[in-house]
Structure formats: structure tokens, C-alpha cells
Amino acid sequence: MPQRTVPVSSRLGDVRYEIRGALSRRARELEAEGRDIVRLNIGNPGLFGFSVPEHLRRTVETQLPRSEAYCHQQGLQGAREAIAAREAARGAVGAHADNVFIGNGVSELIDLTLRALLNSGEEVLLPSPDYPLWSAATVLNGGRARYYPCPAGRGHLPDPDEIEALITPRTRALVLINPNNPTGAVYPRELLQALVRVAERHRLLLLSDEIYDGILYDGAEFHPLAPLAGETPCITYSGLSKMHRACGYRVGWISLSGTPARFGEFRAALDLLSALRLCANVPTQWAVEPALTGPDTMAELVGSGGRLHAARRAVLDGVARSEFLDVVAPQGALYAFPSVRTQQFGSFDDEDFALNLLETENVLVVPGTGFNIRERNHFRLTLLPQPEEIGDVFSRIERCLGRLARSAPARHVA
Known part of the structure; x- marks a missing residue:
């Protein structure tokens, strides 16, 4: 009698995460065969020689004896106070430690807030x-x-009128990713203000x-959304993984801002869900306060002459040399999102290209459609490798x- 397989949730049929998907599994197979794969699929600084700032590591080490019990479901009090103080200094309405929740990375908190x-x-x-975690x-x-x-x-920027046209009676929230992953776009103040007005008109929760x-990079200016949102309910997501190169610490947080009365029931739901998973990882929460109050360790990396600045320059130079590529210069974050000019190809599919690049040139990138776009001519790569390695990667991409262009069927013009 045949064995019955264990069924899975039908919801998984609409969930994808190509950053760690089939291409990444194929890369592991090739590595097992002895191939040296250049992995540009994940923004994981520790794998590219970046280190957690020493003052954060020391704090975690010294506080280990105080980290052996569960903490409050919202997180360590001192960490939440430091987060709230930063939000208050930026001008967020209602910023308070009671409105901060610490989680095992922002990923957990995205799921928790949408569940609430x-x-x-x-x-x-x-x-x-x-x-794609937001979609999932x-x-x-x-x-x-x-x-x-x-x-x-449009420089990978949204249009407020297009957003407003999508709103229905069942729309609950508007998500912004700024600075943007995967494109590197940084949103101007006037655009953010327009998006706040859309949210206020339709009573949407802002998730930033x-x-x-x-x-x-190069003078781009970041504007936090919460101060611009004012009384409008807004949740701000941040953490240690990128700014402080501490991905493995798994420390993220959310801060609720806006009129407190409009958050009462929702805040209680967050508290319940936080309690159900007991608490976030305790030892690394001690790094939050020194991260937010200590020295800026990112400025030298993104400024002129810094490693990330030079890596971004290597991407832009690689695209400029290419016969096939275009890119909107990333203003922020750790990625670029080039596009392929498809005129020289009979047809072009980003997933086929990414697999071909992996198999023939040992380079792993993420197809653009993995980020829920219709166009099939983009791919994302991280800026974390050394600039020299990025230059070599673009030679391999070219x-x-x-090869793909030369093997494409000739295009006939009527």
C-alpha cells in the first residue's frame, strides 16, 4: 500500500524566496563538486570580511552572565529606551520604550506585525x-x-497617485522600504510627505x-518616515544586521509612533504575540544601546575612499563598460539592481540568465523576478565583495x- 505524503499549506504556493532558493541550492551542489562560487545573492557582511564593531562585541561578552533568563517579551528595558530616545530625537510622535518591540531580526517582526x-x-x-519577505x-x-x-x-521611485489608485476598502497598510532593497533608491522628503497624505486620507497603517x-552614498539624504507621519500611525523597522554588520546577532526592532490612542488595540495584539514566543535572543540585545549611542562605524565605509563606496563605484564602472547593461545608481543600501538591454536577444529570461551565469561563470546573483516585478531583465547583486572582485564579476557577466547574444535567434524586422 503506497505511503501517504504529508500535505502542506496551500498558502505556500504563493510564497517564494529566491535569495535562498533553487539557484542557491544549485550553487551548493557546484561547491560540493569543488567549484569556487562567487555568492552575490545575500547581503551578509560577515561572509565578506566585515566585522561587528568591537565595542558591541565587548558589551555582549561582558553581559553574558546576565543573559541566562528570559527577558520581558518586548525586550531589554535599556535597549528599548535607547531605541525610543533615537526615535524621539528624530521627532517621532509618541516615541516611548513601551512602544518598542525587539525581535529576532526584522524578519520576525514583519511576520509578527502583519499577523497582528x-x-x-x-x-x-x-x-x-x-x-520578498514582505510578500511572503x-x-x-x-x-x-x-x-x-x-x-x-523613474529612478525606482513610486508614484503616490498610482498607489492611491490601488486602494480598496480592504486595504490595511502601505509598506515602504527606504533605503530600498533591492534597488538602492532613497526616497525624497516630498515623496514621503505625499505618501503620508495618502495613508492619512485612507486610514492606512504605515510600515517603514x-x-x-x-x-x-554621494550625498544622498535619508528622511525617517515617523517624524513626517506625525499623528498618523506608523511602524518603523530597524536593527543591527546591516548598519552594524551583525546579521548573526538576530536583533531587530519596531517602534510605534503616532497618536497613542489609535494604537491601543493593535499594541495589545503585538504584546500578546510577543509573549507567545516568550522573548527575543537576550545576549545580543545588550549591543543595542552601545550601537545607537556609540561611534558611527558606517560613515568611513560609505564615504569617498571607503570600501562600500569603492564597491559601488566598481558596479557603476562595470555597467558603463558593458555592451548589454544599464543600472540606476544606488543611493543607499547594499545592493545594485542592473537591467539587461534585451534588443540583442531573441528573448530574455532573468532566471535562465542567472542559472547560465552560475553554471558557466561561477557567479550567483538573484533574478529580478524574485523581487516580484513583471519585467524579466533585472538581477540583484550585493556590494559587499572587494571592489576588485566586483570588477572581475562584471567581466564574467559580460x-x-x-555568449547568450551570439546564440540568440536572429531578429527579423518586417
Whole structure:
């Protein structure tokens, strides 16, 4: 008698995470065969020689004896006070330690907040391209993702009128990712103000993913959303993983801002869900306060002559030399999102290209469609390798695209 397989949730049919998907699994197979794969799929600083600032590491080490019990479900009091103080200094309305929740990375908190917010079939407005965890968490919590376009032709910026046209009676929240992953776009103040007005008119909750808030290039200016939102309910997401190169610490946080009375029931729901998972990882929460009150360790990396600045320059130079590529210069974050000019190809598919690049040139990138866009000619790569290695990567990309172009069927013009 045949064995019955274990069924899975139907919701997983609409969930994808290509950053660690089939291509990454294939890369592991090739590595097992002895191939040296250049992995540009994940923004994981520790794998590229970046270190957690020493003053954070020392704090965690000295506080280990105080980290052996569960803490409050919202997180360590001192850490939450430091987060609230930063939000208050920026001008966020209602910033207070009681309105801060610490989680095992921002990823956990995205899931937790959408679980607290959504009923079945309710909608969340997401950028396209997005960071795919936002789409996945929306679907897994019974919601529906509705995408507003952020095309390269507009510098990967959204249009408030296009967003407003997507709103229905079932729309609950508007998500912003600023600075943006995957595109590196940084949103101007006037655009953010317009988006706040849209949210206020339709009584939407603003969800602002600001994990890359201090990773900025060539004079780009970051504007936190909460101060601009004022009384409008807003949740700000941030953490230690990117600014402080502490991905493995798994420390993220959310801060609620806006009129406190409008958050009462929702805050209670967050508290309940936080209590159900007991608390976040305790030892590394001790790093939050010194991270927010100590020296700026990112400025030298993104400023002229810094490693990330030079890596970004290497990407732009590689695209400029290319016969096939374009890119909107990233203003922030740790990624670039080039596009392929498809005129020289009979057809072009980003997933086929990424697999070909991996198999023939040992380079792993993420196809653009993994970030929920319709166009099939983008890919994302991280800026974390050494600039020299990025230059070599673009030589490999050019070789791969050249082979694909030469093998493409001739295009006939009527």
C-alpha cells in the first residue's frame, strides 16, 4: 500500500524566496563538486570580511552572565529606551520604550506585525520590486499583496497617485522600504510627505522598513518616515544586521509612533504575540544601546575612499563598460539592481540568465523576478565583495551575456 505524503499549506504556493532558493541550492551542489562560487545573492557582511564593531562585541561578552533568563517579551528595558530616545530625537510622535518591540531580526517582526494586523483577504500595498519577505509574510498571514510599481525609468521611485489608485476598502497598510532593497533608491522628503497624505486620507497603517538608514552614498539624504507621519500611525523597522554588520546577532526592532490612542488595540495584539514566543535572543540585545549611542562605524565605509563606496563605484564602472547593461545608481543600501538591454536577444529570461551565469561563470546573483516585478531583465547583486572582485564579476557577466547574444535567434524586422 503506497505511503501517504504529508500535505502542506496551500498558502505556500504563493510564497517564494529566491535569495535562498533553487539557484542557491544549485550553487551548493557546484561547491560540493569543488567549484569556487562567487555568492552575490545575500547581503551578509560577515561572509565578506566585515566585522561587528568591537565595542558591541565587548558589551555582549561582558553581559553574558546576565543573559541566562528570559527577558520581558518586548525586550531589554535599556535597549528599548535607547531605541525610543533615537526615535524621539528624530521627532517621532509618541516615541516611548513601551512602544518598542525587539525581535529576532526584522524578519520576525514583519511576520509578527502583519499577523497582528490582517484578517483573511485584507490587502497590503507593497513596492515592486520588493524585499520578498514582505510578500511572503502578507500571504502567510492570510492577506493579499497589491504591488505599486517603482520602475527604473523613474529612478525606482513610486508614484503616490498610482498607489492611491490601488486602494480598496480592504486595504490595511502601505509598506515602504527606504533605503530600498533591492534597488538602492532613497526616497525624497516630498515623496514621503505625499505618501503620508495618502495613508492619512485612507486610514492606512504605515510600515517603514529602514534597516539601511545610514548606508548612503554621494550625498544622498535619508528622511525617517515617523517624524513626517506625525499623528498618523506608523511602524518603523530597524536593527543591527546591516548598519552594524551583525546579521548573526538576530536583533531587530519596531517602534510605534503616532497618536497613542489609535494604537491601543493593535499594541495589545503585538504584546500578546510577543509573549507567545516568550522573548527575543537576550545576549545580543545588550549591543543595542552601545550601537545607537556609540561611534558611527558606517560613515568611513560609505564615504569617498571607503570600501562600500569603492564597491559601488566598481558596479557603476562595470555597467558603463558593458555592451548589454544599464543600472540606476544606488543611493543607499547594499545592493545594485542592473537591467539587461534585451534588443540583442531573441528573448530574455532573468532566471535562465542567472542559472547560465552560475553554471558557466561561477557567479550567483538573484533574478529580478524574485523581487516580484513583471519585467524579466533585472538581477540583484550585493556590494559587499572587494571592489576588485566586483570588477572581475562584471567581466564574467559580460562574457555570459555575449555568449547568450551570439546564440540568440536572429531578429527579423518586417
